[in-house]
Amino acid sequence: MDKKHHRLTTLASDNNQLRITGRSVAQLVTVAGGSPCYIYDRQALTARVAQFRQQMPSTLRLHYAIKANPMPALVSHLAQLVDGLDVASHQELLIALGSGINAAHISFAGPAKGLHELKAAVAAGITINVESLLELERLYKCYDELGIRPRVAFRVNPDFELKSSGMKMAGGPRQFGIDAEQMPSILATLDLNRTEFHGFHIFSGSQNLNAESLMACHRQTVALAAQLAEQVVAPVKHVNIGGGLGIPYFPGEQMLALDNIAHNLQQLLDHRPASLANTEFVMELGRWLVGEAGYYVCQVTDKKQSRGQTYLMTNGGLHHHLANSGNFGQVLRKNYPVVLAHCLDSDEQEVVEIVGPLCTPLDIVGAKLALPAAAVGDFIVVLQSGAYGASASPQKFLGHPEAAELLI
Numbered sequence: 203m204d205k206k207h208h209r210l211t212t213l214a215s216d217n218n219q220l221r222i223t224g225r226s227v228a229q230l231v232t233v234a235g236g237s238p239c240y241i242y243d244r245q246a247l248t249a250r251v252a253q254f255r256q257q258m259p260s261t262l263r264l265h266y267a268i269k270a271n272p273m274p275a276l277v278s279h280l281a282q283l284v285d286g287l288d289v290a291s292h293q294e295l296l297i298a299l300g301s302g303i304n305a306a307h308i309s310f311a312g313p314a315k316g317l318h319e320l321k322a323a324v325a326a327g328i329t330i331n332v333e334s335l336l337e338l339e340r341l342y343k344c345y346d347e348l349g350i351r352p353r354v355a356f357r358v359n360p361d362f363e364l365k366s367s368g369m370k371m372a373g374g375p376r377q378f379g380i381d382a383e384q385m386p387s388i389l390a391t392l393d394l395n396r397t398e399f400h401g402f403h404i405f406s407g408s409q410n411l412n413a414e415s416l417m418a419c420h421r422q423t424v425a426l427a428a429q430l431a432e433q434v435v436a437p438v439k440h441v442n443i444g445g446g447l448g449i450p451y452f453p454g455e456q457m458l459a460l461d462n463i464a465h466n467l468q469q470l471l472d473h474r475p476a477s478l479a480n481t482e483f484v485m486e487l488g489r490w491l492v493g494e495a496g497y498y499v500c501q502v503t504d505k506k507q508s509r510g511q512t513y514l515m516t517n518g519g520l521h522h523h524l525a526n527s528g529n530f531g532q533v534l535r536k537n538y539p540v541v542l543a544h545c546l547d548s549d550e551q552e553v554v555e556i557v558g559p560l561c562t563p564l565d566i567v568g569a570k571l572a573l574p575a576a577a578v579g580d581f582i583v584v585l586q587s588g589a590y591g592a593s594a595s596p597q598k599f600l601g602h603p604e605a606a607e608l609l610i
């Protein structure tokens with residue numbers, strides 16, 4: 203049972219009621235125009251970036267990976283605080299440009315980029331993380347057509363992996379990047395008249411809560427970057443070492459402590475080889491920056507018993523929050539932290555199944571959850587919901603209204 207596991211994050215409360223940005227959930231839902239909705243706490247986003255700046259090496263650059271949460275207002279807020287934005291589609295590129303950030307600080311990674319996306323990226327003057335030899339050849343053609351030298355970095359698929367990641371994105375055969383062992387020949391023939399070389403992108407995995415694994419990966423990443431740097435005639439302006447910092451979602455998981463990770467990175471930067479002496483190092487983060495600043499709110503619409511189980515029916519579910527339903531890459535479904543907005547704690551708890559309005563048993567908001575007794579009209583809040591929520595869910599499925607999004 204998941205009793206009290208929401209204690210993994212500190213919640214602001216008043217009279218046992220959840221407060222977000224100093225306001226009640228009912229007030230925020232009214233501002234949002236109704237429930238279901240996502241609420242993003244602007245100050246929490248600012249505080250996250252400040253924590254990174256305070257703890258991580260001062261020369262380490264911080265990028266926001268937009269795919270975690272592409273809400274334009276949120277991206278614009280972060281754009282003022284971080285050093286760059288990473289996009290993975292043309293739509294995300296437009297959102298990044300709309301934030302007002304300097305195009306030179308935008309990079310574009312992702313497999314199977316379309317020709318129109320490559321052209322748009324070159325025309326906009328952003329950096330393209332090249333993921334295949336054919337993509338490089340297409341960029342040469344972009345130069346021939348547009349007369350603008352594409353800014354290129356190579357996304358490299360290393361021969362190591364980031365252990366204990368929620369999602370591994372490197373090592374072994376991958377659709378991402380170019381295998382490290384293919385890089386020497388590509389670098390040897392790189393046409394610097396038709397491209398501007400910027401550096402390397404080595405992203406190994408996501409949702410990692412194991413500091414030792416991350417530290418080992420950072421060591422291997424810098425060593426690989428150094429090897430690659432020796433093979434290219436142009437200076438390596440930047441190395442994007444990926445990110446992967448996770449946040450706790452499930453019972454038993456804990457906040458990642460940054461101190462050892464930061465110390466390790468500082469050592470690596472201090473003792474970097476000469477080939478990387480003038481290189482800027484970048485970390486790109488998605489969920490670590492935005493995940494804990496977001497809340498998904500839905501409302502109880504019905505309550506019923508079925509053969510010994512209590513069901514809370516809500517107006518929200520899988521269609522807004524696929525990850526919370528357990529259908530976004532998880533092997534075994536576990537509950538996100540879920541609370542009852544107006545009563546965070548009570549000695550009297552009931553075990554409930556919280557479900558949404560979709561005609562599928564997959565539509566779970568919380569399973570076998572112990573919560574204070576809830577009634578029709580109450581607000582249910584899913585915590586840790588600022589990343590991979592609204593934009594990563596099949597909102598059109600079954601035709602229910604989309605979730606409103608409020609940044610406040």
Ligand SMILES: *Cc1c(COP(=O)(O)O)cnc(C)c1O
Nearest residue numbers: 267270405408409446487488489
């Ligand atoms: C998805 C992705 C990220 C963000 O991952 P998080 O786990 O949200 O931090 C960063 N970089 C690349 C290349 C990605 O594909």
